[in-house]
Amino acid sequence: MVSNLDKVDPREIQMLQQYLNEFGQEIQTYSAQLELLEQRRIESLTAVDTINTIKENPKNTVLLQIGGGASIKVKPVEEDTILLNIGSDVVVEKTCDETASYLTDRATEMEALEKKLTESISNMQKQANEIAKKIENAYKQLQTAQQKQ
Amino acid sequence: MNNIPPKVQNQLAMLQQVQQQLQTILQQKASFEMAAKEARKAIEELSSAKEDAVVYTTIGSVMMQKDKASVEADLNDKVETLELRVKSLEKQEKALQTKFEQLQQQIQSAVQGTAGAGAGTPPSAN
Numbered sequence: 001m002v003s004n005l006d007k008v009d010p011r012e013i014q015m016l017q018q019y020l021n022e023f024g025q026e027i028q029t030y031s032a033q034l035e036l037l038e039q040r041r042i043e044s045l046t047a048v049d050t051i052n053t054i055k056e057n058p059k060n061t062v063l064l065q066i067g068g069g070a071s072i073k074v075k076p077v078e079e080d081t082i083l084l085n086i087g088s089d090v091v092v093e094k095t096c097d098e099t100a101s102y103l104t105d106r107a108t109e110m111e112a113l114e115k116k117l118t119e120s121i122s123n124m125q126k127q128a129n130e131i132a133k134k135i136e137n138a139y140k141q142l143q144t145a146q147q148k149q
Numbered sequence: 150m151n152n153i154p155p156k157v158q159n160q161l162a163m164l165q166q167v168q169q170q171l172q173t174i175l176q177q178k179a180s181f182e183m184a185a186k187e188a189r190k191a192i193e194e195l196s197s198a199k200e201d202a203v204v205y206t207t208i209g210s211v212m213m214q215k216d217k218a219s220v221e222a223d224l225n226d227k228v229e230t231l232e233l234r235v236k237s238l239e240k241q242e243k244a245l246q247t248k249f250e251q252l253q254q255q256i257q258s259a260v261q262g263t264a265g266a267g268a269g270t271p272p273s274a275n
Contacts, residue, residue: 083205083212088184088191088227090220091212093203102194 008141016135023128027121034117041110044103051082051103055096157259164252171245178238185231192224 054062058079063071082099085091094102153161195204195217204220205212 085207086191086194087187088224089207090191090195090224091205091207092195092198093205094198 008138008145010142013135013138013142016131016138020128020131020135023124023131027124027128030117030121030124034114034121037110037114037117041107041114044107044110048100048103048107051096051100055080154259154263157256157263160252160256160259164249164256167245167249167252171242171249174238174242174245178235178242181231181235181238185228185235188224188228188231192221192228195221195224 054060054076058076061073061075064074065071080095082094082096083091084094084099084102086102195202198204198217200217202217203214204217205214206220206223
C-alpha cells in the first residue's frame with residue numbers, strides 16, 4: 001500500500017515547530033497582559049473599598065505605609081476630595097462617589113477585556129495543541145519511514 | 150548558505166533589515182496610538198467634569214494646578230501631534246512594506262532562476 005507516511009518532509013516539521021514557537025510566544029505575551037489587567041482591576045476595586053471605608057469613617061486615623069514596613073498616622077484633610085489620575089499626566093479633583101464610580105467603570109471595562117483575552121488565549125492554545133499533534137504525527141511517520149529503510 | 154549567490158545573500162540581508170525596521174515602526178505606531186487613545190479618554194473624562202473643577206498636570210515629580218480649559222487645549226494639541234506622528238509612521242510603514250514585497254519577489258525569482266538553471270544537474274541527496 002502506498003501512503004504519504006513515507007513522504008514526510010523534515011522541512012514541514014521544522015515549519016510546524018516554528019509556528020508552534022510563535023504561538024507559544026503570543027500566548028506568553030497575552031498571558032502577561034492578562035495578568036497586568038487582573039492586577040490593575042484588583043487595584044481599582046481595592047481603591048473603591050478604601051474610598052468607601054474612609055468616607056464612612058472620615059474622622060478615623062489612617063496608617064499610610066511609607067515602605068520598609070513603616071507607616072505614619074494620617075487623617076484626610078478634605079474628607080470628600082480625591083485626586084484622580086485620568087491618564088495623559090492629568091489629575092482631576094473629584095468627590096468620593098465620583099471617584100468610586102469612575103474606578104468601578106474602569107474595573108468593569110477591564111473585566112470585559114480580560115474575558116476577551118482569555119478567549120483569545122484559549123483559541124490560541126487550541127491551535128497550538130493541533131499543531132503539536134501534527135508535529136507528533138509527523139515525527140512518528142518519519143520514524144516509521146526510517147525504520148523501513 | 151554557500152550555494153546562495155552573493156547577490157541573493159545581499160538581498161536576504163536587506164530583507165531582514167527591512168523587516169526589523171518594519172517591526173520598530175509598528176511598535177512606535179502602537180505606542181503613539183495608545184498615547185492618543187489615552188489622551189482622548191482624558192479629554193472625554195475632563196469634559197464631564199465641572200467647569201470650575203480643580204485640575205492638575207504632572208510635571209516630573211510635581212503636580213501643578215491648571216485651569217480646565219488650558220488642560221483641555223493641551224490635550225487636544227497632544228492628540229493632534231500624536232495623530233500626525235501616527236500618519237507619518239503609516240506612510241513609512243507602507244513604503245517599507247512595498248520594499249519588503251519587492252525584495253521578496255526578487256529573491257523568489259532569483260531562487261527559482263537558480264533552481265531552473267540547476268534543473269539539469271541531479272538533485273543532491275538529503
